[in-house]
Amino acid sequence: MSAVSTAAYAARRAAQKEKVRILYRRALKDTLNWAVHRHLFYPDADALRERFETNKHVEDPDTIDRLIENAEASYNKWRHPDPYVVPWAPGGSKFHRNPTPPAGIEIVYDYGKEDNE
Amino acid sequence: MALRAALLRHVRIPAQTLNPALTLTGGKWGPPSLRWMSSHDDHLTKSEVTERVLSVVKSFPKVDPSTVTSDVHFQKDLGLDSLDNVEIVMALEEEFKLEIPDKEADKIDSTNLAIEYIYNHPMAGSVCALLR
Numbered sequence: 001m002s003a004v005s006t007a008a009y010a011a012r013r014a015a016q017k018e019k020v021r022i023l024y025r026r027a028l029k030d031t032l033n034w035a036v037h038r039h040l041f042y043p044d045a046d047a048l049r050e051r052f053e054t055n056k057h058v059e060d061p062d063t064i065d066r067l068i069e070n071a072e073a074s075y076n077k078w079r080h081p082d083p084y085v086v087p088w089a090p091g092g093s094k095f096h097r098n099p100t101p102p103a104g105i106e107i108v109y110d111y112g113k114e115d116n117e
Numbered sequence: 118m119a120l121r122a123a124l125l126r127h128v129r130i131p132a133q134t135l136n137p138a139l140t141l142t143g144g145k146w147g148p149p150s151l152r153w154m155s156s157h158d159d160h161l162t163k164s165e166v167t168e169r170v171l172s173v174v175k176s177f178p179k180v181d182p183s184t185v186t187s188d189v190h191f192q193k194d195l196g197l198d199s200l201d202n203v204e205i206v207m208a209l210e211e212e213f214k215l216e217i218p219d220k221e222a223d224k225i226d227s228t229n230l231a232i233e234y235i236y237n238h239p240m241a242g243s244v245c246a247l248l249r
Contacts, residue, residue: 017199018223020199021199021200021202021203021223022219022220022223024200024203025203025206025207025219025222025223026219028203028204028207029207049200052200053200085216086214086215086216086240088240089216092216
Protein backbone atom coordinates (compact mmCIF):
# COMPACT_ATOMS: atom_id res chain seq x y z
CA MET A 1 0.00 0.00 0.00
CA SER A 2 2.69 2.43 0.97
CA ALA A 3 4.68 1.56 -2.15
CA VAL A 4 1.63 2.35 -4.27
CA SER A 5 1.05 5.64 -2.51
CA THR A 6 4.74 6.55 -2.83
CA ALA A 7 4.63 5.80 -6.54
CA ALA A 8 1.46 7.84 -6.91
CA TYR A 9 3.08 10.69 -5.00
CA ALA A 10 6.19 10.54 -7.21
CA ALA A 11 4.08 10.51 -10.35
CA ARG A 12 2.09 13.47 -9.13
CA ARG A 13 5.24 15.41 -8.29
CA ALA A 14 6.74 14.61 -11.70
CA ALA A 15 3.60 15.86 -13.43
CA GLN A 16 3.72 19.03 -11.36
CA LYS A 17 7.37 19.61 -12.18
CA GLU A 18 6.69 19.22 -15.89
CA LYS A 19 3.77 21.63 -15.61
CA VAL A 20 5.97 24.19 -13.91
CA ARG A 21 8.74 23.85 -16.52
CA ILE A 22 6.30 24.32 -19.38
CA LEU A 23 4.61 27.20 -17.61
CA TYR A 24 7.98 28.89 -17.05
CA ARG A 25 8.88 28.38 -20.70
CA ARG A 26 5.64 29.94 -21.92
CA ALA A 27 5.86 32.79 -19.43
CA LEU A 28 9.45 33.49 -20.46
CA LYS A 29 8.47 33.60 -24.12
CA ASP A 30 5.62 35.89 -23.25
CA THR A 31 8.00 38.17 -21.38
CA LEU A 32 10.06 38.40 -24.54
CA ASN A 33 6.90 39.24 -26.49
CA TRP A 34 6.08 42.11 -24.19
CA ALA A 35 9.60 43.54 -24.22
CA VAL A 36 10.11 45.94 -27.10
CA HIS A 37 13.88 45.94 -26.62
CA ARG A 38 16.25 43.24 -25.61
CA HIS A 39 17.65 45.22 -22.68
CA LEU A 40 14.13 45.56 -21.27
CA PHE A 41 13.67 41.81 -21.44
CA TYR A 42 16.46 40.90 -19.03
CA PRO A 43 15.11 42.58 -15.87
CA ASP A 44 11.63 41.28 -16.67
CA ALA A 45 13.01 37.76 -17.07
CA ASP A 46 14.86 38.08 -13.76
CA ALA A 47 11.65 39.21 -12.06
CA LEU A 48 9.81 36.25 -13.52
CA ARG A 49 12.51 33.89 -12.34
CA GLU A 50 12.29 35.46 -8.91
CA ARG A 51 8.55 34.77 -8.78
CA PHE A 52 9.19 31.13 -9.56
CA GLU A 53 12.06 30.88 -7.09
CA THR A 54 9.99 32.18 -4.14
CA ASN A 55 7.97 28.96 -4.09
CA LYS A 56 10.87 26.68 -4.84
CA HIS A 57 10.80 24.85 -1.51
CA VAL A 58 7.07 24.27 -1.19
CA GLU A 59 6.54 20.56 -0.55
CA ASP A 60 2.81 20.08 -0.05
CA PRO A 61 1.28 18.81 -3.34
CA ASP A 62 -2.07 20.49 -2.82
CA THR A 63 -0.44 23.84 -2.19
CA ILE A 64 1.68 23.34 -5.30
CA ASP A 65 -1.42 22.57 -7.33
CA ARG A 66 -3.02 25.76 -6.12
CA LEU A 67 0.11 27.79 -6.89
CA ILE A 68 0.31 26.34 -10.40
CA GLU A 69 -3.35 27.16 -10.94
CA ASN A 70 -2.83 30.75 -9.81
CA ALA A 71 0.25 31.11 -11.98
CA GLU A 72 -1.55 29.76 -15.04
CA ALA A 73 -4.45 32.13 -14.42
CA SER A 74 -2.10 35.09 -14.23
CA TYR A 75 -0.21 33.88 -17.33
CA ASN A 76 -3.47 33.66 -19.27
CA LYS A 77 -4.51 37.07 -18.04
CA TRP A 78 -1.32 38.74 -19.26
CA ARG A 79 -0.79 36.74 -22.40
CA HIS A 80 0.37 38.80 -25.37
CA PRO A 81 -2.37 39.27 -27.99
CA ASP A 82 0.05 39.20 -30.93
CA PRO A 83 3.02 37.04 -29.98
CA TYR A 84 6.13 36.57 -32.08
CA VAL A 85 5.99 33.41 -34.16
CA VAL A 86 8.98 32.04 -36.04
CA PRO A 87 8.21 32.80 -39.72
CA TRP A 88 7.90 29.23 -40.99
CA ALA A 89 5.82 28.00 -38.02
CA PRO A 90 2.01 27.89 -38.10
CA GLY A 91 0.81 31.46 -37.65
CA GLY A 92 4.12 32.87 -38.87
CA SER A 93 4.48 35.31 -41.74
CA LYS A 94 6.06 32.75 -44.08
CA PHE A 95 3.85 29.83 -43.14
CA HIS A 96 2.88 27.94 -46.33
CA ARG A 97 4.44 30.57 -48.56
CA ASN A 98 6.44 29.17 -51.43
CA PRO A 99 5.93 25.53 -50.54
CA THR A 100 7.96 22.83 -52.19
CA PRO A 101 6.16 21.39 -55.20
CA PRO A 102 4.64 17.95 -54.68
CA ALA A 103 6.80 14.97 -55.56
CA GLY A 104 6.47 13.73 -59.13
CA ILE A 105 6.05 17.14 -60.72
CA GLU A 106 8.84 18.17 -63.01
CA ILE A 107 9.33 21.64 -64.44
CA VAL A 108 11.08 21.73 -67.81
CA TYR A 109 12.88 25.02 -68.30
CA ASP A 110 14.74 24.08 -71.46
CA TYR A 111 11.99 24.28 -74.02
CA GLY A 112 14.14 23.17 -76.93
CA LYS A 113 12.25 25.30 -79.43
CA GLU A 114 15.19 25.88 -81.70
CA ASP A 115 15.93 22.26 -82.26
CA ASN A 116 12.38 21.15 -82.93
CA GLU A 117 11.62 23.74 -85.58
CA MET B 118 13.25 43.22 -96.19
CA ALA B 119 13.62 40.06 -98.22
CA LEU B 120 17.30 40.09 -97.42
CA ARG B 121 16.58 40.34 -93.74
CA ALA B 122 14.17 37.43 -93.85
CA ALA B 123 16.64 35.34 -95.79
CA LEU B 124 19.37 36.20 -93.37
CA LEU B 125 17.28 35.41 -90.33
CA ARG B 126 16.37 32.06 -91.79
CA HIS B 127 20.01 31.05 -91.90
CA VAL B 128 21.43 32.65 -88.83
CA ARG B 129 20.92 30.62 -85.72
CA ILE B 130 22.02 31.78 -82.33
CA PRO B 131 22.54 28.88 -80.00
CA ALA B 132 20.48 29.29 -76.86
CA GLN B 133 22.71 29.12 -73.86
CA THR B 134 22.60 30.43 -70.36
CA LEU B 135 25.23 32.99 -69.62
CA ASN B 136 25.42 32.91 -65.87
CA PRO B 137 24.28 29.67 -64.33
CA ALA B 138 23.69 31.28 -60.96
CA LEU B 139 21.05 33.59 -62.42
CA THR B 140 18.94 30.99 -64.17
CA LEU B 141 16.00 29.23 -62.67
CA THR B 142 17.47 25.79 -62.48
CA GLY B 143 20.98 26.90 -61.67
CA GLY B 144 23.90 25.16 -63.26
CA LYS B 145 25.81 23.91 -60.29
CA TRP B 146 22.86 23.08 -58.09
CA GLY B 147 21.32 19.68 -58.13
CA PRO B 148 17.75 19.63 -59.39
CA PRO B 149 15.82 18.12 -56.49
CA SER B 150 16.96 20.05 -53.45
CA LEU B 151 17.21 23.74 -54.26
CA ARG B 152 15.02 26.26 -55.94
CA TRP B 153 15.84 29.83 -56.78
CA MET B 154 14.56 32.37 -54.24
CA SER B 155 13.17 29.67 -51.98
CA SER B 156 13.95 29.53 -48.32
CA HIS B 157 14.99 25.90 -48.46
CA ASP B 158 18.71 26.13 -48.15
CA ASP B 159 21.12 23.30 -47.80
CA HIS B 160 21.19 21.81 -44.39
CA LEU B 161 23.55 22.55 -41.53
CA THR B 162 26.46 20.25 -41.01
CA LYS B 163 26.78 18.36 -37.79
CA SER B 164 30.01 20.12 -36.83
CA GLU B 165 28.42 23.53 -37.31
CA VAL B 166 25.43 22.55 -35.17
CA THR B 167 27.76 21.20 -32.47
CA GLU B 168 29.87 24.33 -32.47
CA ARG B 169 26.93 26.69 -32.20
CA VAL B 170 25.12 24.65 -29.55
CA LEU B 171 28.27 24.55 -27.44
CA SER B 172 28.84 28.27 -27.84
CA VAL B 173 25.29 28.96 -26.65
CA VAL B 174 25.70 26.69 -23.64
CA LYS B 175 29.08 28.19 -22.82
CA SER B 176 27.77 31.72 -22.87
CA PHE B 177 25.06 30.86 -20.35
CA PRO B 178 25.95 32.93 -17.26
CA LYS B 179 25.79 30.12 -14.70
CA VAL B 180 27.95 27.72 -16.69
CA ASP B 181 31.71 27.36 -16.45
CA PRO B 182 32.73 27.34 -20.15
CA SER B 183 35.64 24.97 -19.62
CA THR B 184 33.35 22.13 -18.48
CA VAL B 185 31.16 22.16 -21.56
CA THR B 186 31.68 19.34 -24.04
CA SER B 187 29.39 17.86 -26.65
CA ASP B 188 28.18 15.26 -24.18
CA VAL B 189 27.15 16.95 -20.94
CA HIS B 190 23.88 16.74 -19.10
CA PHE B 191 22.67 20.21 -18.16
CA GLN B 192 21.46 19.33 -14.69
CA LYS B 193 23.72 16.46 -13.69
CA ASP B 194 27.04 17.69 -15.12
CA LEU B 195 26.69 21.45 -15.20
CA GLY B 196 24.84 21.85 -11.90
CA LEU B 197 21.91 23.77 -13.35
CA ASP B 198 18.31 23.44 -12.24
CA SER B 199 15.27 22.72 -14.37
CA LEU B 200 14.43 26.39 -14.96
CA ASP B 201 17.97 27.01 -16.23
CA ASN B 202 17.40 24.10 -18.55
CA VAL B 203 14.32 25.85 -19.91
CA GLU B 204 16.31 29.03 -20.44
CA ILE B 205 19.06 27.20 -22.32
CA VAL B 206 16.57 25.51 -24.62
CA MET B 207 14.99 28.87 -25.31
CA ALA B 208 18.40 30.37 -26.10
CA LEU B 209 19.01 27.48 -28.52
CA GLU B 210 15.68 28.12 -30.16
CA GLU B 211 16.63 31.73 -30.74
CA GLU B 212 20.08 30.82 -32.02
CA PHE B 213 18.69 28.43 -34.62
CA LYS B 214 15.44 30.35 -35.25
CA LEU B 215 13.39 27.33 -34.30
CA GLU B 216 10.05 26.88 -32.67
CA ILE B 217 10.19 23.71 -30.62
CA PRO B 218 6.90 22.41 -29.21
CA ASP B 219 6.71 22.63 -25.42
CA LYS B 220 6.63 18.88 -24.79
CA GLU B 221 9.65 18.23 -26.98
CA ALA B 222 11.61 21.17 -25.61
CA ASP B 223 10.98 19.80 -22.15
CA LYS B 224 12.80 16.59 -23.05
CA ILE B 225 15.99 18.28 -24.26
CA ASP B 226 18.24 18.01 -21.22
CA SER B 227 21.75 17.52 -22.57
CA THR B 228 23.97 18.96 -25.29
CA ASN B 229 23.94 15.60 -27.00
CA LEU B 230 20.15 15.59 -27.33
CA ALA B 231 20.09 19.23 -28.35
CA ILE B 232 22.59 18.63 -31.14
CA GLU B 233 20.66 15.58 -32.35
CA TYR B 234 17.35 17.42 -32.31
CA ILE B 235 18.61 20.52 -34.08
CA TYR B 236 20.64 18.60 -36.63
CA ASN B 237 17.56 16.55 -37.56
CA HIS B 238 15.26 19.55 -37.65
CA PRO B 239 14.44 20.51 -41.26
CA MET B 240 14.13 24.25 -40.53
CA ALA B 241 17.21 24.80 -38.38
CA GLY B 242 18.53 28.17 -39.51
CA SER B 243 22.04 28.90 -40.63
CA VAL B 244 23.95 31.96 -39.46
CA CYS B 245 23.54 33.96 -42.65
CA ALA B 246 19.89 33.07 -43.25
CA LEU B 247 19.03 36.73 -42.88
CA LEU B 248 21.30 37.58 -45.79
CA ARG B 249 19.57 35.27 -48.22
